Structures are given as C-alpha cells and as structure tokens.
Amino acid sequence: MSDLEAFRVETRAWLEANCPPEMREPVRDDDDACWGGRNFKFKNPAQKLWLETMAARGWTVPDWPKAYGGGGLSAEETKILRSEMAKLGCRPPLMSFGIWMLGPALLKFGTEEQKLHYLPQIARGEIRWCQGYSEPGSGSDLVSLQTFGEDKGDHWVVNGQKIWTSYADKADWIFCLVRTDKTNKYQGISFLLFDMTTPGVSTKPILLISGSSPFCETFFDNVKVPKHQIVGELNRGWDVAKYLLGHEREMISGGGLGEGLASLGAAFPDAAANEPVLRAEMAMFDVETIAFRAHSERFMDEWKTGRAHPAYSNLMKYVGTELNKKRHELVMAAGGSDALEWESARSKGGAKPRTWLRTKANSIEGGTSEVMLNVVAKRILDMPGA
Amino acid sequence: MALYLSDDQAMLKDTVAPFLAENAPVKHLRTLRDGKDAAGLSRDLWKQFAELGFTGILVPEADGGLGLGHVEAGIVLEEIGRNLTPSPFLTTAVAAVDALKAGGADLRAQWFPRILAGDAIIALAIDEGAKHRPASTAMAAERSGNGFKLSGKKQFVLNGHIADMLLVSARTGGSAGEEAGITLFAVPRTAVGISVDVDRLVDSSLSARVTFDGVQVDADAVVGEIDAGWGPLTRLLDAGRLGASAEMLGVGGGAMDMTFGYLKQRKQFGRLIGEFQSLQHRAAHLYGEMEGARSIVIKAQHLLDDGDPRAELFVAAAKAKTGKSCNLAVREGVQMHGGIGMTDEYDIGLYMKRDRALNEFFGDSYFHADRVARMNGY
Ligand SMILES: Cc1cc2nc3c(=O)[nH]c(=O)nc-3n(C[C@H](O)[C@H](O)[C@H](O)COP(=O)(O)OP(=O)(O)OC[C@H]3O[C@@H](n4cnc5c(N)ncnc54)[C@H](O)[C@@H]3O)c2cc1C
Ligand SMILES: Cc1cc2nc3c(=O)[nH]c(=O)nc-3n(C[C@H](O)[C@H](O)[C@H](O)COP(=O)(O)OP(=O)(O)OC[C@H]3O[C@@H](n4cnc5c(N)ncnc54)[C@H](O)[C@@H]3O)c2cc1C
Numbered sequence: 122m123s124d125l126e127a128f129r130v131e132t133r134a135w136l137e138a139n140c141p142p143e144m145r146e147p148v149r150d151d152d153d154a155c156w157g158g159r160n161f162k163f164k165n166p167a168q169k170l171w172l173e174t175m176a177a178r179g180w181t182v183p184d185w186p187k188a189y190g191g192g193g194l195s196a197e198e199t200k201i202l203r204s205e206m207a208k209l210g211c212r213p214p215l216m217s218f219g220i221w222m223l224g225p226a227l228l229k230f231g232t233e234e235q236k237l238h239y240l241p242q243i244a245r246g247e248i249r250w251c252q253g254y255s256e257p258g259s260g261s262d263l264v265s266l267q268t269f270g271e272d273k274g275d276h277w278v279v280n281g282q283k284i285w286t287s288y289a290d291k292a293d294w295i296f297c298l299v300r301t302d303k304t305n306k307y308q309g310i311s312f313l314l315f316d317m318t319t320p321g322v323s324t325k326p327i328l329l330i331s332g333s334s335p336f337c338e339t340f341f342d343n344v345k346v347p348k349h350q351i352v353g354e355l356n357r358g359w360d361v362a363k364y365l366l367g368h369e370r371e372m373i374s375g376g377g378l379g380e381g382l383a384s385l386g387a388a389f390p391d392a393a394a395n396e397p398v399l400r401a402e403m404a405m406f407d408v409e410t411i412a413f414r415a416h417s418e419r420f421m422d423e424w425k426t427g428r429a430h431p432a433y434s435n436l437m438k439y440v441g442t443e444l445n446k447k448r449h450e451l452v453m454a455a456g457g458s459d460a461l462e463w464e465s466a467r468s469k470g471g472a473k474p475r476t477w478l479r480t481k482a483n484s485i486e487g488g489t490s491e492v493m494l495n496v497v498a499k500r501i502l503d504m505p506g507a
Numbered sequence: 508m509a510l511y512l513s514d515d516q517a518m519l520k521d522t523v524a525p526f527l528a529e530n531a532p533v534k535h536l537r538t539l540r541d542g543k544d545a546a547g548l549s550r551d552l553w554k555q556f557a558e559l560g561f562t563g564i565l566v567p568e569a570d571g572g573l574g575l576g577h578v579e580a581g582i583v584l585e586e587i588g589r590n591l592t593p594s595p596f597l598t599t600a601v602a603a604v605d606a607l608k609a610g611g612a613d614l615r616a617q618w619f620p621r622i623l624a625g626d627a628i629i630a631l632a633i634d635e636g637a638k639h640r641p642a643s644t645a646m647a648a649e650r651s652g653n654g655f656k657l658s659g660k661k662q663f664v665l666n667g668h669i670a671d672m673l674l675v676s677a678r679t680g681g682s683a684g685e686e687a688g689i690t691l692f693a694v695p696r697t698a699v700g701i702s703v704d705v706d707r708l709v710d711s712s713l714s715a716r717v718t719f720d721g722v723q724v725d726a727d728a729v730v731g732e733i734d735a736g737w738g739p740l741t742r743l744l745d746a747g748r749l750g751a752s753a754e755m756l757g758v759g760g761g762a763m764d765m766t767f768g769y770l771k772q773r774k775q776f777g778r779l780i781g782e783f784q785s786l787q788h789r790a791a792h793l794y795g796e797m798e799g800a801r802s803i804v805i806k807a808q809h810l811l812d813d814g815d816p817r818a819e820l821f822v823a824a825a826k827a828k829t830g831k832s833c834n835l836a837v838r839e840g841v842q843m844h845g846g847i848g849m850t851d852e853y854d855i856g857l858y859m860k861r862d863r864a865l866n867e868f869f870g871d872s873y874f875h876a877d878r879v880a881r882m883n884g885y
Pocket of ligand 2: 773774775776780783785786842843844845846847849
C-alpha cells in the first residue's frame with residue numbers, strides 16, 4: 122500500500138471514529154454553521170466537540186504548517202482528507218474568513234510574529250474576522266477607496282466608512298484597506314488589522330432582499346490602530362488585498378453547489394417526471410454540475426502545484442457563481458408554489474426563496490462577473506486595450 | 508491522480524502536436540477535399556501514425572501494443588481535432604480497439620497486429636437512423652450454418668467505403684429498444700452481400716450507408732458474447748464518445764485560438780476589435796466553457812482508465828458538455844470574424860463544419876444529457 126493509500130485508510134477510520142453523527146448532516150444555512158469567535162454560541166455540544174477535535178489535529182486548516190496550528194499535510198493528503206470528509210458527509214468544522222481569506226495572506230505577507238500570533242487563533246476558531254474593503258463610492262473600482270489613516274508616529278488614526286461588510290456586527294477583528302498616502306492611487310493603500318471593539322468603530326446592519334442581514338455599514342471615527350498591526354509594507358496593501366481576493370474567489374466559486382454530484386432532477390422527481398422542458402433543463406444543468414466539479418478539482422490540482430494562471434481564480438469565480446445562480450432558478454421552478462413559502466414551518470422558514478435570493482449576490486460579492494470577465498480577457502487571454 | 512498531464516503525457520503531447528501541425532495541418536484536409544480524393548484520407552499518414560506508435564496506444568502490451576490509456580489517446584485526438592486531420596484514428600485505434608479487447612484470441616490475433624502496423628482501418632456500423640440510438644438496433648442476425656446471417660441497413664459509417672472491417676451491432680434476440688439481445692460482429696467489408704453507398708458530408712469526410720443483404724459470418728466473428736453485445740458495444744461507445752470529446756477539445760480550441768488571434772489583429776473604428784468589451788466578455792466566457800469541457804474530459808479519461816464505475820456517467824457528461832462548448836467556439840468564431848468568416852478560403856468555417864459532424868457522432872449533447880438524467884434516476 123502506498124503512503125497515500127495508507128493515509129486514506131487511516132483518515133477514514135479516524136473520521137468515522139471522531140466525527141459526531143450530528144456533524145454528518147449538510148449545513149442548512151449560515152445560522153446552522155460553526156463560525157467560532159469570541160461571542161459564538163454553539164448550536165449543540167457536537168458542534169463544539171467537532172471543532173475542538175479537528176482543531177487539535179490541525180485539520181481545520183490541514184495544509185497550514187503545524188507551527189501555526191495547521192495539520193502540515195501535503196496538497197495530496199489535503200485532497201484525500203477533503204474527499205474522505207465528503208464521502209462520510211462530514212461538515213467543515215469551521216466556517217471562517219480567517220481560514221479562507223486572511224490566513225493565506227498572512228502566510229504569504231505576515232511577519233513571523235504575526236503568523237505565530239494570529240494563525241493559531243484562526244485555526245482554533247477563536248477570532249472571527251470580517252473584511253473591510255468596499256466603500257459606498259468604491260465597489261468594482263476598489264482602488265478609489267477613501268478611508269484614510271493618518272500617521273501619528275506609533276499608530277494611525279483611521280476615519281471613513283466601509284459598506285457591505287459581511288458579519289461586521291458579529292466579527293471580533295477586521296482586515297481593512299486604508300489609504301495611507303493620498304498622492305498615489307495603487308501604492309497608497311495599507312492593509313491593517315484591528316479589533317472591532319476599538320473605540321470609534323461602529324456598525325449598522327443592511328437588510329438584503331433575502332430578508333436576512335449579515336451585512337453592515339461600518340464606520341470609523343478616529344480609530345487608533347497600532348503600527349505593528351499592518352500586514353505587508355506601508356502603502357503596499359494592494360498586493361496583499363489582491364492576493365487575498367484570489368482566495369476569496371476560490372471560496373465563493375465553490376459555494377453552495379452541494380455535496381458530490383447532487384443531481385437537481387433527482388431532488389425534484391415529480392417535476393422531472395411531469396415537466397419535460399424543465400427536465401431537459403435540469404439534465405443540462407446536471408451536465409454542467411459534473412463538469413464544474415471536475416473543473417474545480419482540476420483547478421485545485423493546478424493551483425496547488427503552481428500550474429494555474431494567477432488570474433484563473435477570476436474565471437472559476439465567474440463560472441461557479443453563474444452556475445449556482447442558475448441552480449437556484451431551477452430549484453425555484455421545480456419547487457413551484459411550495460418554493461414561494463416565505464414564512465412557514467413547512468418550508469423551514471422560507472429556506473428555498475431566501476437561498477435563491479441570497480445567491481444573486483454571488484456574482485457581485487468578491488468582484489462582479491463583469492469585472493471577472495474583464496480580468497480574464499486582459500490577463501489570461503491577453504486582449505488589447507486599457 | 509491529479510487532473511493535469513503527467514511528465515510522460517506532456518512528452519507525448521510534445522511529440523504529437525508538432526507532428527500533426529507539420530504533416531497534417533488544415534491544408535491537408537483542403538487538398539484531399541479539393542482533389543475529391545476517393546479515400547478521403549491519407550493511408551501514408553496512417554502508416555506514419557503506426558510508425559510513431561500512436562495506433563498502439565490503447566492496444567494491451569500482451570497484444571503488442573503500448574498499453575496506455577484514454578488520456579494518451581485523447582492527446583492524439585485533440586491534435587487531430589485542432590488540425591482537422593481526416594484520420595481513422597478515433598474509430599480504429601480507439602473505439603474498435605477497446606471493443607476488440609473483449610474479443611476472442613482469434614479476433615485479437617487477426618486485427619491487433621494489422622492495427623499496430625497501420626494496415627487496417629476499421630469502421631463502426633452502429634447507427635440505423637439519422638440520430639444515434641444504439642439500443643434501437645433493428646438489424647437482424649439470424650442463426651445460419653455455424654454462424655449468422657446479417658440483414659439490414661446502417662448509416663453514418665465513417666470511412667465505411669475503405670474500411671477493412673466493420674464492427675456491426677445486430678439483433679440476435681430481443682426487440683428494438685432493448686439492450687439485451689444485441690450482438691456485436693466483426694465483419695470484413697468485402698464479405699459477400701455488403702453494398703456500400705458513399706456520401707461526402709458537410710465536413711468533407713466520407714461516410715457510408717451500408718446495406719447487408721444476407722451476409723454470412725462465422726460464429727467467431729462475434730465480439731464478446733452472443734446476445735450480450737451491449738457489454739463490448741458500451742466499451743466501444745464509451746471510448747468513442749470520450750474520444751470524440753477529446754477531438755472536439757481540439758476543434759473548439761483551434762477555432763478559439765484562431766478567433767482570439769483575429770481579435771488582436773483586426774481593426775475597426777480605429778481600434779483593435781479585441782478592445783471592445785462586448786467581444787472581450789464573450790471571449791472570456793467562451794474560454795471558461797472550453798476550460799470546463801477540458802476538465803470533464805480529463806476527469807472522465809482518468810475514470811475510464813481506472814475502470815471506475817462512475818465512468819459511464821462522466822463520459823456522457825463529457826460528450827454533452829464538450830459538444831456544447833465546442834459548438835459555442837465555432838459559432839463565436841465565425842461571428843467574431845465578421846464577413847471573412849463566411850468565406851471558404853478562411854479556415855474558421857471548416858472548424859464549424861467539423862464540429863457539427865463530431866457533435867452528431869456517437870450521440871449529441873441532448874442525447875447525452877438525457878442519459879445523465881436517467882443515470883441520475885430521473
Ligand atoms: C452579499 C454581499 C456581501 C459582501 N461582502 C463584502 C465584505 O464582506 N466586505 C467587503 O469589503 N465588500 C463586500 N461586498 C461588496 C462587494 O465586493 C461589492 O458589492 C462589489 O465589489 C461590487 O461593487 P458595487 O456594489 O459598488 O457595484 P458597482 O461597482 O457600482 O457595479 C455596478 C454594476 O456595474 C458593473 N461594472 C462596474 N465596473 C465595470 C467595468 N469596469 N466593466 C464592466 N462592468 C462594470 C458591475 O459589474 C455591476 O454590474 C459584498 C457585497 C454583497 C452583495
Ligand atoms: C454573405 C455576405 C454578403 C454581403 N453582402 C454585401 C453587399 O452586397 N454589399 C456590401 O457592401 N457588403 C456586403 N457584405 C459585407 C457586410 O456588410 C460586412 O461583412 C459587415 O458589415 C461586417 O463587416 P466585416 O466583415 O468587416 O466585420 P468586422 O467589422 O471586421 O467585424 C468583425 C467582428 O468584430 C465585431 N465588431 C466590429 N466592430 C465592433 C464594435 N465597435 N463593437 C463590438 N464589436 C464589433 C463585429 O460584430 C464582428 O463580430 C456582405 C457580407 C456577407 C457575409
């Protein structure tokens with residue numbers, strides 16, 4: 122038996138022995154997931170146990186180095202772990218912007234001290250992070266952002282406003298883009314980390330069309346940020362931000378497609394049997410789903426070994442999010458009038474229409490589809506023009 | 508296994524790509540077409556394929572071949588697609604070889620050496636109507652003497668007019684629509700009672716309508732088991748479908764690259780047309796569709812090579828997806844070339860024609876999406 126085969130066998134046995142049955146059900150929605158953080162209330166003891174067991178093994182972040190709370194696994198081993206978890210239906214033990222976004226950026230740009238300080242906390246789910254990029258006037262054109270940090274020697278004083286900050290009201294810390302030089306557009310932005318309880322930070326929720334409101338406007342009024350809380354060099358935060366966005370896109374692109382090859386038609390046998398045109402669309406959609414899963418797998422294999430084009434995550438984000446939107450259009454069509462129920466016990470509080478509406482943001486958040494296509498055309502296809 | 512080419516596979520690609528670009532570029536197709544070549548392909552080129560070992564890629568080592576897999580066969584097919592090379596590679600070295608692996612020792616001894624030497628061309632006589640529907644085979648194979656007597660008609664038999672052997676599906680039992688009762692036969696094309704009517708198709712390939720008028724074959728012409736031909740037929744079809752998908756990656760990819768090159772060179776309104784966002788977005792979208800197709804093809808190749816039970820589902824998905832993506836590539840190709848794309852002189856139209864034929868070969872996207880739905884239980 123090869124080392125990898127042995128690893129697979131051991132891993133499966135370990136997961137079978139350690140993953141509580143409650144944690145082998147698909148995550149229903151954001152509220153059902155484990156987000157960790159200072160104020161997080163576990164839904165049940167199994168959720169807490171699963172997080173702690175996995176964190177102790179470094180498997181909340183299997184491919185991070187052990188010194189930073191990771192599992193020290195190779196890319197191949199990580200892939201095996203993921204596939205074994207998927208086979209047994211194990212939930213991710215932790216949902217975390219720290220893992221998906223900030224962590225990789227710290228691994229690449231952080232000082233050794235920062236890595237040793239922040240990464241293990243992220244791995245154990247002790248600090249919940251939010252992302253302060255967008256501003257009312259700066260969405261797609263992010264680099265036009267205006268939030269300003271004034272240099273006060275050993276600290277900055279930050280003033281400005283962010284918008285669309287997901288979970289700002291629940292987060293413990295924020296990673297934030299702040300202008301530190303007004304004369305230079307790209308090389309005048311710094312990447313700062315600070316505690317959301319710092320005096321001067323306030324948030325105000327934004328209600329979405331899905332009826333939920335995990336998003337906020339975030340205001341900074343003379344917020345004091347110590348100098349050692351900068352990631353990367355002064356005024357070079359754009360490099361960190363871009364790198365992090367690559368990981369964000371990787372995460373969003375895979376979002377919500379469900380486990381394995383989850384077939385739409387199989388989920389709605391009645392509609393499939395009686396609505397031939399809808400059945401045909403569902404069949405085509407199943408084809409797209411299978412192809413996209415293979416595409417994601419191939420992208421991961423190429424990304425992890427440095428074969429993928431650096432801008433390829435933009436393509437995956439575009440393809441994955443458009444597909445997910447399409448899926449939920451079909452879910453609504455297949456569900457018929459049942460899927461319209463917004464406040465009812467039968468519909469689990471309107472999960473279907475709410476999810477359908479929420480997915481519309483997939484092709485906006487983390488950069489819009491149009492912007493993704495611009496990047497692919499310019500950077501990968503090398504199309505001419507500004 | 509990771510979904511990119513291994514070092515050995517990348518080396519094979521580095522051999523195949525320049526070989527085909529040099530020896531069988533689109534000009535090769537034009538020469539055969541314009542000269543109304545009766546064979547429709549070059550036997551010399553087929554010999555060269557053999558000399559380079561390509562024809563033995565899927566032939567087991569025990570039978571003298573290289574014993575490689577569908578990833579490797581796909582590498583050759585993609586370049587065939589990219590160059591629009593007329594070649595019996597897909598039917599002979601891929602589909603027929605995979606079916607013959609299920610054949611008896613005699614059949615193997617008879618055909619594998621000739622395939623390896625580039626001496627044999629094998630054609631597939633499966634379809635009986637204008638659409639691919641292998642289970643509805645009606646052609647009769649009645650027991651007669653020590654073998655069978657075949658009567659019926661087949662169409663879309665590519666290279667059927669020059670083939671040395673035809674792999675024929677016929678009914679020894681059951682009735683049209685059933686998988687059971689079908690038997691697969693290896694029939695020499697020159698057998699008494701076979702008549703061939705050849706047509707030139709839209710992509711300049713030559714395809715036959717074959718009539719079997721009481722064609723007598725021995726029992727050892729049966730590939731696999733009597734009444735259970737669905738097994739080897741499925742192998743043949745899976746290999747052929749996935750091979751056609753790989754070839755479409757080349758056709759779509761070739762059309763796409765040509766088009767992107769054109770966008771970077773054609774000026775209108777005082778600008779390169781590649782500067783217009785409406786075209787950039789469509790180009791990027793097309794690229795994504797072709798990349799998705801590439802991913803499902805290589806995934807399906809791995810599964811088929813591993814004998815994984817999911818292979819059939821993935822092959823169906825691959826043919827459906829690649830069919831859609833390649834079709835988009837050629838349609839966008841002609842459109843983005845503007846008027847020049849409509850001219851015979853320009854190659855892009857040839858890509859559009861080959862796409863149409865390959866999409867139809869072994870079942871189109873709709874056929875395969877329907878199979879995916881059935882395999883998924885609806
Ligand atoms: C649910 C949700 C969660 C979010 N979470 C966060 C978060 O946690 N932190 C954070 O910082 N931000 C977050 N965002 C913000 C998100 O990143 C922005 O909404 C996004 O970048 C788009 O910016 P915008 O909304 O200002 O749209 P605009 O930039 O105003 O775009 C409007 C339209 O114009 C198009 N457009 C703009 N520029 C171009 C161009 N050059 N070419 C072609 N078309 C163009 C866009 O594609 C879009 O269709 C979130 C957004 C949503 C909806
Ligand atoms: C069958 C046929 C018959 C014809 N008959 C006649 C005739 O009788 N008399 C005559 O005078 N002409 C005729 N034409 C020419 C026809 O009008 C032109 O082909 C057409 O106007 C397009 O120009 P083009 O071919 O130079 O393409 P181009 O202008 O080079 O366009 C190439 C591609 O770029 C796109 N493109 C160009 N500019 C932009 C832009 N600003 N924004 C976005 N996309 C852009 C186009 O849509 C196209 O997809 C005929 C053409 C054909 C194919």
